[in-house]
Amino acid sequence: MIGLESYLLIGTALFCFGMFGILTRRNAISILLGFELIMNAAGLNFAAFAHFSDKTIHGQVFTLFIIALAAAESVVILALIIAVYQKMRTIHVDEMDSLKG
Amino acid sequence: MNEAVFLFLALVTVTSGWCVVSLKNIIHSAFALLVSFFGVAGLLALLGADFLAATQVLIYIGGVMILLLFAIMLSEKVTNEDLFIRAKALPALLVLGALQLILIKVVLDAPWNERPGPAAAMEPTTEILGRLLLNEYVLPFEVISTLLLAALIGAVVLIRKEVRRRRRPGER
Numbered sequence: 303m304i305g306l307e308s309y310l311l312i313g314t315a316l317f318c319f320g321m322f323g324i325l326t327r328r329n330a331i332s333i334l335l336g337f338e339l340i341m342n343a344a345g346l347n348f349a350a351f352a353h354f355s356d357k358t359i360h361g362q363v364f365t366l367f368i369i370a371l372a373a374a375e376s377v378v379i380l381a382l383i384i385a386v387y388q389k390m391r392t393i394h395v396d397e398m399d400s401l402k403g
Numbered sequence: 404m405n406e407a408v409f410l411f412l413a414l415v416t417v418t419s420g421w422c423v424v425s426l427k428n429i430i431h432s433a434f435a436l437l438v439s440f441f442g443v444a445g446l447l448a449l450l451g452a453d454f455l456a457a458t459q460v461l462i463y464i465g466g467v468m469i470l471l472l473f474a475i476m477l478s479e480k481v482t483n484e485d486l487f488i489r490a491k492a493l494p495a496l497l498v499l500g501a502l503q504l505i506l507i508k509v510v511l512d513a514p515w516n517e518r519p520g521p522a523a524a525m526e527p528t529t530e531i532l533g534r535l536l537l538n539e540y541v542l543p544f545e546v547i548s549t550l551l552l553a554a555l556i557g558a559v560v561l562i563r564k565e566v567r568r569r570r571r572p573g574e575r
Contacts, residue, residue: 304409306517307510309446314506315417316439318499323424325495331475335423335436338467342443345455353450355516359528362452363540366532369455369462370547374554376467380474381558387478 309350316343330383330393334376341372409449416442429475437468454529 316339323336345365352361387393390400415438422435440463448456536544 306515310510312413316420318503319420319424322499326492339420346443349447349450349452359531362455363535365455373462373467374551377554377558381561385561393478
């Protein structure tokens, strides 16, 4: 029987993988990939709670907002990354050591 | 039947999620992320959230992934061997492994308020979602549309080359 816990376990796994990517990568775009994994985990958890615990679809509205937020954030982050690359010719976060640009 | 589909989707999602953070080639990890998005879309469909599954495919796979691939190709040579900060991989693995175990224990032990009875009926959710968005959640809806507009303008402003350079009288 597939219950709420199964979906939550997938959510925890995706969250931990995304966190691992954020902590260990030095390429800014790879960090963004980890961040997207975490947002997906959050959205999946909301949908799972809506399905099993609430039995209405109010939780799905939050997943919808999370998807919109993640899209907007990744647009801004990618613009930042490209702006930084145009200036510094690198997107490795450990080489961006200048505050003044 | 449902169990088999769930297990398959869970396996796909988690495996490709691990590939996203462990592969060396950034293009490969971007495509692993794409597979993981598809897995999550399938799981959402299993949860009866048909509109969300479609949105996941449209926005994430059609929008965000294309954007990511463009940014990757605009910014860096694709095969990059030193993608990781080597020194920090092991502590991060240990800490996050412990965190994962704690989370699994919490998820399995916590008394979730799971309402008994038959599962929610599998009905089309698009109409109800639309009504909710324009009645009960109309303020967050408008706020998030403003946010999307701000993100759009912000991205253009950030990427644009400096065009309004100040010109001194002697210069051409």
